[in-house]
Amino acid sequence: MAATLHVLHDDGAAPETAATRARRIASEVVDPELPMVTLAELGVLRGVEVAPDGSVTATMTPTYSGCPAMAEMRATLAARLRTAGYADVRIETVLDPPWTTDWISEEGRRKLAEHGIAPPGPAPRRTGGPVLLDLSPTRRAVPCPRCGSADTEELSRFGATSCRALRRCRSCREPYEHVKEI
Amino acid sequence: MAADMSEAREAADDHVYLSLADGDEGDARWAFGTGFADPLHGVPTALPEGVDAAALAEVCVALGDDALIAAQRLAEWCTRAPELEEEMALANIGLDLLGQARLLYARAGQADGTGRGEDAYAYFRDAADFRNVRLAELPRGDFACCVGRLLAQSAWRLALFERLAGCADPVLAAVAAKGVKELTYHRQYAAEWVVRLGDGTAESHRRMQAAWTELAPWLEELYADRTAEGFGAPAEEVAEATRAVLAQVAEAARLTTPAQVTAVPGTGRAGDRTEHLAPLLDELQGLARAHPEAAW
Numbered sequence: 233m234a235a236t237l238h239v240l241h242d243d244g245a246a247p248e249t250a251a252t253r254a255r256r257i258a259s260e261v262v263d264p265e266l267p268m269v270t271l272a273e274l275g276v277l278r279g280v281e282v283a284p285d286g287s288v289t290a291t292m293t294p295t296y297s298g299c300p301a302m303a304e305m306r307a308t309l310a311a312r313l314r315t316a317g318y319a320d321v322r323i324e325t326v327l328d329p330p331w332t333t334d335w336i337s338e339e340g341r342r343k344l345a346e347h348g349i350a351p352p353g354p355a356p357r358r359t360g361g362p363v364l365l366d367l368s369p370t371r372r373a374v375p376c377p378r379c380g381s382a383d384t385e386e387l388s389r390f391g392a393t394s395c396r397a398l399r400r401c402r403s404c405r406e407p408y409e410h411v412k413e414i
Numbered sequence: 415m416a417a418d419m420s421e422a423r424e425a426a427d428d429h430v431y432l433s434l435a436d437g438d439e440g441d442a443r444w445a446f447g448t449g450f451a452d453p454l455h456g457v458p459t460a461l462p463e464g465v466d467a468a469a470l471a472e473v474c475v476a477l478g479d480d481a482l483i484a485a486q487r488l489a490e491w492c493t494r495a496p497e498l499e500e501e502m503a504l505a506n507i508g509l510d511l512l513g514q515a516r517l518l519y520a521r522a523g524q525a526d527g528t529g530r531g532e533d534a535y536a537y538f539r540d541a542a543d544f545r546n547v548r549l550a551e552l553p554r555g556d557f558a559c560c561v562g563r564l565l566a567q568s569a570w571r572l573a574l575f576e577r578l579a580g581c582a583d584p585v586l587a588a589v590a591a592k593g594v595k596e597l598t599y600h601r602q603y604a605a606e607w608v609v610r611l612g613d614g615t616a617e618s619h620r621r622m623q624a625a626w627t628e629l630a631p632w633l634e635e636l637y638a639d640r641t642a643e644g645f646g647a648p649a650e651e652v653a654e655a656t657r658a659v660l661a662q663v664a665e666a667a668r669l670t671t672p673a674q675v676t677a678v679p680g681t682g683r684a685g686d687r688t689e690h691l692a693p694l695l696d697e698l699q700g701l702a703r704a705h706p707e708a709a710w
Contacts, residue, residue, distance in 0.1 A: 296596060324455070389599065390502050390506040
């Protein structure tokens with residue numbers, strides 16, 4: 233796999249620095265739950281540094297506190313880097329600032345939509361005061377990722393995982409998931 | 415599209431084998447926890463100057479216990495919820511809380527100097543050693559009890575976490591800041607259900623009102639809790655914020671909050687327990703205690 237990656241990207245351009253190469257390899261690791269997007273596109277991979285002695289430190293942040301995929305992500309990331317020849321790999325966790333769906337890249341959003349998962353809108357901004365509870369009926373416009381119709385409804389705010397809600401399109405009748413803004 | 419999917423699947427399979435093949439991360443995984451590494455893996459562990467380590471350990475254990483016990487009660491709704499969607503929601507909320515508990519226990523082990531991991535706190539303490547508020551350990555009850563309790567717990571915890579997010583310990587502050595986002599969803603979910611049931615049919619109103627009345631004496635323990643005061647969360651302020659949210663929901667749900675409430679004597683924070691915690695822990699801890707070193 234590492235060799236394949238190398239061929240794919242080694243197109244004869246300027247030689248990669250160790251840091252750029254490590255970053256590229258780390259950036260290609262996909263999310264175990266949403267394998268169409270990479271950890272970098274999700275904003276879960278926060279940084280990759282290569283020290284002068286060749287050791288690599290990658291930092292990750294969990295999406296939700298209870299995200300059960302975090303350890304798999306960490307293990308996969310470390311394994312990929314080791315397979316690519318970095319002997320000394322450290323994966324560190326950063327909790328601050330907390331992950332937000334605003335960190336999902338444009339490319340990540342496009343891929344989610346392409347695979348039938350509605351990407352998140354802008355995350356709610358905290359203004360400094362208490363988090364207000366809004367009991368008024370709220371209609372969120374989350375267009376159907378399949379047919380584009382705006383006539384959709386939420387079936388459940390908690391879908392297969394904490395980060396996704398379950399919705400249904402009233403035009404094409406397809407159910408779909410929506411990555412919740414957080 | 416089809417090609418993309420199969421590529422994605424290949425990548426996913428590849429990742430499974432890679433992580434299984436990765437000896438350095440520890441092949442043997444403990445059978446009962448997630449088997450995962452320390453949830454605070456790689457987070458700087460130093461205690462900042464001026465932070466009272468014993469007080470930090472105490473607040474982390476208390477808030478971790480609240481979350482763990484609440485998560486266990488929520489998990490009981492699996493296969494018992496009125497609809498599949500609610501089962502998923504409750505399980506996901508429980509999972510968020512479990513994640514918060516793991517982080518808080520890991521921090522507690524650093525703060526109290528024992529270096530104990532999350533499992534030591536979750537699986538190898540007896541009922542008398544737990545410090546959760548007793549509201550968390552009360553039996554499951556019906557769905558009205560479930561959403562009523564979830565509302566009270568999440569409104570209170572949210573008010574606490576909003577304040578803890580600014581505290582002097584960077585790890586507790588980060589756990590709280592992250593938790594605020596999750597608890598906002600939990601509180602919203604519970605509040606909507608309380609309104610739906612309270613302002614629903616005669617029967618749903620009756621049952622929601624019964625749950626609301628039954629919960630009230632247990633809330634005093636939350637309001638009186640001073641565990642987090644040294645970390646920027648004064649009890650009165652947190653209580654006031656919680657009461658305001660509960661009043662807002664009660665009004666929308668046409669629920670009557672009892673005017674005179676007699677608090678249940680004692681407090682879970684001092685180790686006072688109801689008879690309901692021990693059986694809950696039996697189920698939670700039984701397997702881990704029967705096979706303490708088991709791995710897969």
